[in-house]
Amino acid sequence: MNPVKNRAYITILLHLLVWMLFAFILLFYQPLSWNVQLPYQFWFKQSGVLIMLVTVFYVNSNILVPQLLMKNNNLGFILVILAIIIAVGPLVNMLDDSLHLPELMDKAFSASGVLRPFRKKDRLDIFQIMMTLMIVGISTSVTLIQKWQADKQQREALEKExxxxxxxxxxxxxxxxxxxxxxxxxxxxxxxxxxxxxxxxxxxxxxxxxxxxxxxxxxxxxxxxxxxxxxxxxxxxxxxxxxxxxxxxxxxxxxxxxxxxxxxxxxxxxxxxxxxxxxxxxxxxxxxxxxxxxxxxxxxxxxxxxxxxxxxxxxxxxxxxxxxxxxxxxxxxxxxxxxxxxxxxxxxxxxxxxxxxxxxxxx
Missing domain, CATH: 3.30.565.10 (Histidine kinase-like ATPase, C-terminal domain)
Structure with a gap:
């Protein structure tokens, strides 16, 4: 098999495995400890959060890092990343409100007789922010490493020629x-x-x-x-x-x-x-x-x-x-x-x- 195709297949497989890990964390990690019959809107909301993280990863990898960071526009890159992180909280709250998830979650916990973890609505979701920062960090690192490897291979090919x-x-x-x-x-x-x-x-x-x-x-x-x-x-x-x-x-x-x-x-x-x-x-x-x-x-x-x-x-x-x-x-x-x-x-x-x-x- 062509080595280039092999590398492409391995890259796709690694991406799938990483996103499966994040999907498990978002969809099952917390619910496993709650012992509550959750409404389907919860899974819909968590799936939306996962899609948001996937979007942040590939937008950063394919647009922000090549167009800003690799062109030495470090300030612009930092400002855009801060804007994304700040926007994550309101977007998640909007998703909660559109699905009426706070009320549905209160009913689910009350019906199960389980005390719901307390969090004010206007309080920052630290977990969501850390997840977004982690995605941005991984995306930036992977893109820079791939660019460094591609540059190295190109230099070696030119030197060999x-x-x-x-x-x-x-x-x-x-x-x-x-x-x-x-x-x-x-x-x-x-x-x-x-x-x-x-x-x-x-x-x-x-x-x-x-x-x-x-x-x-x-x-x-x-x-x-x-x-x-x-x-x-x-x-x-x-x-x-x-x-x-x-x-x-x-x-x-x-x-x-x-x-x-x-x-x-x-x-x-x-x-x-x-x-x-x-x-x-x-x-x-x-x-x-x-x-x-x-x-x-x-x-x-x-x-x-x-x-x-x-x-x-x-x-x-x-x-x-x-x-x-x-x-x-x-x-x-x-x-x-x-x-x-x-x-x-x-x-x-x-x-x-x-x-x-x-x-x-x-x-």
Whole structure:
């Protein structure tokens, strides 16, 4: 069944139960203690009072609170509520007089030999006033809570839509950035090694298939992301000489988890950008581990470009967008650091993600 319809049915049921409780109080609570054969006009009058309370509830809920209180016209709201409370007493007295209820009640009590509870006609009906105040309070509270919940749901929906749009935009920026660099590498390779360039195109096509079909849901199994990284590293190795050593240590995944795709690639890309030299020995080491729902990535590379010291400029648009995606997808559940280790002349990127959502674990 539709959740919206479910909530509507539950709301209607709650309203009915509350009004049944008020009906019991008005129609039966006092008569049960009187032991008197009451005239039907009494029940008619009490039913009229119940209808009056129902009217006050829904007029306040649908008109007064939205039109006055929610528009910051507090004084007007208070004055209207006071007017309603003041008018309740005369309206009830008019109903009593029109039904000749005081005389009929006196006769009923006299016939039963029961002493009738004394109340002067011009005396304020405190019970009726308190009932009206209670109805106004409940109506105002329920309406304000419903408005707060509706506003919250609207804010969450707008925020979800904004985040979705922003993530799509950021992902669209990251992917062309990656393919631009990779195609440049393959183009250069075609001039020196046709066979290897064919292998590179095959790996690239497999990677494109992954991006087109396996990442559209916004999440991907960690095992597939690891395979994507392996393909990327193999692709990059085709253009490297023996002076560069590339190593990758992946996690032993006993229970696969889902993560946002393409989170790690910009850091690995930048390791190749800043950590490769045509003549000097260089090392690129990628370590990815998963332990106790904490996914940890380390990317270590030798430095040949002094600009790598500045983290914000390290990687350009790819790294900037990835950091933004982390803020959107894993708020408060990730840590990131990037620093130069002077004694080893290395640059180290360290990222941790806390994967504590049970829905992210594949069945």
């Amino acid at each position: 904004r985040i979705g749009s922003e993530l799509s935009f950021l992902k669209a920026q990251i992917n062309p950035h990656f393919f631009f660099n990779t195609l440049n590498n393959i183009y250069a390779l075609t001039h020196v090694d046709v066979e290897n360039s064919r292998r590179a195109l095959h790996k690239l096509s497999r990677m494109m298939r992954y991006l087109l079909y396996d990442t559209q849901a916004g999440i991907t199994p960690l095992s597939k992301e690891v395979s994507f990284i392996v393909d990327y590293l193999e692709l990059m190795k085709l253009r490297l000489n023996d002076t560069t050593k590339v190593s990758f240590e992946g996690p032993l995944v006993s229970q696969d988890i889902n993560i946002a795709p393409m989170l790690f690639l910009p850091y690995i890309e930048n390791a190749f950008k800043h950590g490769v030299s045509a003549v000097e020995p260089s090392v690129i080491r990628i370590e990815l581990s998963l332990e106790d729902k904490v996914l940890e990535l380390k990317v270590i590379n030798t430095i040949f470009n002094e600009n790598a010291e500045i983290v914000d400029s390290y990687g350009g648009i790819g790294l900037t967008n990835t950091k933004r995606r982390l803020d959107l997808l894993y708020p408060g559940k990730h840590t990131f650091s990037a620093m130069k280790v002077e004694e080893r002349n290395e640059f180290v990127v360290h990222l941790t993600l806390v994967i504590d959502d049970p829905e992210l674990y594949s069945r």
